[in-house]
Amino acid sequence: MDMINDAGARRPHYPDLAGKVALVTGGSRGIGAATCRALAASGARIAVNGRDHAAIDVVVAAIAADGGTAVPAPGDVTDAAVVGRLRAHVEQTLGPVEVLAVFAGGQGSPVPTVELDPARWQAVLASELTSVYLTVTAFLPAMISRGGGSIITMSSTAGRHPGGANAAYAAAKAGVVMFTRHLANEVARHGVRLNCLAPSAVLNDRMRRSMSAEQLQRLSAVFPLGRVGQPDDIAQAALYLASNASCWVTGVTLDLTGGRVIL
Numbered sequence: 001m002d003m004i005n006d007a008g009a010r011r012p013h014y015p016d017l018a019g020k021v022a023l024v025t026g027g028s029r030g031i032g033a034a035t036c037r038a039l040a041a042s043g044a045r046i047a048v049n050g051r052d053h054a055a056i057d058v059v060v061a062a063i064a065a066d067g068g069t070a071v072p073a074p075g076d077v078t079d080a081a082v083v084g085r086l087r088a089h090v091e092q093t094l095g096p097v098e099v100l101a102v103f104a105g106g107q108g109s110p111v112p113t114v115e116l117d118p119a120r121w122q123a124v125l126a127s128e129l130t131s132v133y134l135t136v137t138a139f140l141p142a143m144i145s146r147g148g149g150s151i152i153t154m155s156s157t158a159g160r161h162p163g164g165a166n167a168a169y170a171a172a173k174a175g176v177v178m179f180t181r182h183l184a185n186e187v188a189r190h191g192v193r194l195n196c197l198a199p200s201a202v203l204n205d206r207m208r209r210s211m212s213a214e215q216l217q218r219l220s221a222v223f224p225l226g227r228v229g230q231p232d233d234i235a236q237a238a239l240y241l242a243s244n245a246s247c248w249v250t251g252v253t254l255d256l257t258g259g260r261v262i263l
Contacts, residue, residue: 200258
């Protein structure tokens with residue numbers, strides 16, 4: 001691993017990622033977009049997935065402007081047929097996927113469980129858990145055949161400890177943790193690694209719109225490190241798990257909580 005300077009910040013650079021094909025689902029905004037940029041900065045060729053074509057194009061253009069390679073790969077990853085077409089598109093455009101970051105989701109808004117109707121329950125599980133299964137199982141056979149690959153899934157603090165998110169989201173994110181561990185054990189002999197990230201509060205557009213500066217300051221105070229997370233905090237952890245620097249790491253869930261996990 002080398003260190004490079006980017007806009008005044010010291011960031012890790014992993015030469016082994018150069019030329020590798022990476023797909024990031026949910027890559028058009030927030031953590032996903034930051035992960036696309038981080039992977040591209042290490043030389044990976046990126047397929048940016050999401051449902052908002054305009055937002056995808058912004059990420060692709062930003063990577064291209066920095067000298068990287070990225071292509072749009074839109075699609076709803078809760079639909080098995082769409083995921084199959086997505087896989088074919090990425091393989092035809094860039095080649096076989098070697099790094100898979102399964103980050104699509106974001107349906108954690110608080111809802112009392114007694115008000116969580118069956119349709120919403122099913123929609124949240126489809127978004128947060130079934131989409132992970134569909135995406136991973138679409139790309140896993142080729143990784144097994146090639147004898148290697150790194151898959152990174154996205155859980156949440158909500159899947160680790162009771163909190164303010166709705167129950168369906170919490171159950172789904174806990175399911176992502178166990179799905180990752182189970183599959184990591186199942187495919188380790190093929191050289192494929194699976195690891196999971198479980199962030200706490202990460203600043204995003206919704207938080208910026210809905211929270212005042214005072215509210216953000218109060219939220220920051222609950223974390224031992226004194227601030228909420230930034231998308232780049234999560235992206236840098238994903239970068240490590242994608243690279244050979246973590247070649248002896250599989251089945252792990254990394255809690256990214258600014259130290260709150262120790263309380």
